[in-house]
Amino acid sequence: RKEVEQDPGPFNVPEGATVAFNCTYSNSASQSFFWYRQDCRKEPKLLMSVYSSGNEDGRFTAQLNRASQYISLLIRDSKLSDSATYLCVVNTGNYGQNFVFGPGTRLSVLP
Amino acid sequence: GAVVSQHPSRVICKSGTSVKIECRSLDFQATTMFWYRQFPKQSLMLMATSNEGSKATYEQGVEKDKFLINHASLTLSTLTVTSAHPEDSSFYICSAEGLAGSSYEQYFGPGTRLTVT
Numbered sequence: 285r286k287e288v289e290q291d292p293g294p295f296n297v298p299e300g301a302t303v304a305f306n307c308t309y310s311n312s313a314s315q316s317f318f319w320y321r322q323d324c325r326k327e328p329k330l331l332m333s334v335y336s337s338g339n340e341d342g343r344f345t346a347q348l349n350r351a352s353q354y355i356s357l358l359i360r361d362s363k364l365s366d367s368a369t370y371l372c373v374v375n376t377g378n379y380g381q382n383f384v385f386g387p388g389t390r391l392s393v394l395p
Numbered sequence: 396g397a398v399v400s401q402h403p404s405r406v407i408c409k410s411g412t413s414v415k416i417e418c419r420s421l422d423f424q425a426t427t428m429f430w431y432r433q434f435p436k437q438s439l440m441l442m443a444t445s446n447e448g449s450k451a452t453y454e455q456g457v458e459k460d461k462f463l464i465n466h467a468s469l470t471l472s473t474l475t476v477t478s479a480h481p482e483d484s485s486f487y488i489c490s491a492e493g494l495a496g497s498s499y500e501q502y503f504g505p506g507t508r509l510t511v512t
Contacts, residue, residue, distance in 0.1 A: 326506070327503040
């Protein structure tokens with residue numbers, strides 16, 4: 285089993301749709317969790333950290349369920365500019381030395 | 396947010412030559428930097444972890460003699476692809492680790508696209 289798994293995608297959704305990304309991780313000792321977005325041929329950029337209490341940033345909501353080892357990202361009212369690959373990232377180290385990337389899920393928001 | 400630069404952004408070289416890629420943290424000190432490689436339509440794959448003042452730790456399957464890493468200062472790490480071959484053509488991305496609040500985050504450089512002809 286891979287350390288971090290994500291929905292295979294791609295997701296093709298119309299503008300304004302709500303889209304959910306799912307991610308599971310295998311290492312129960314994982315310390316911190318992130319969602320990154322990566323545009324085509326560019327480096328990943330941090331979208332948001334994921335906290336146990338869940339967190340929201342505008343149209344984006346991230347949730348963490350440690351018991352199920354599951355992370356989610358919800359995008360509401362999707363925009364064309366949201367089209368990208370979304371990477372789930374898990375830090376399994378105590379001192380930030382083991383960031384493991386999921387394979388990513390590609391999102392295309394269609395007009 | 397923290398800024399990480401990479402140089403060059405794009406390089407084309409002939410088979411058998413060596414290419415050096417620089418990764419700099421511009422506004423913070425990074426004791427740890429990471430080197431990733433990404434092939435088209437695939438996720439990032441960690442190649443090695445670079446610690447300032449010590450030898451890099453390579454992931455399984457990554458040849459340390461082919462991918463030379465030097466982390467000489469708290470703001471600079473270099474990756475040298477020695478005797479490059481066409482199969483080394485890829486997108487190489489570095490990241491630097493920084494403390495943000497109570498957790499560590501990775502700040503990525505813009506990447507270097509290497510094409511070996």
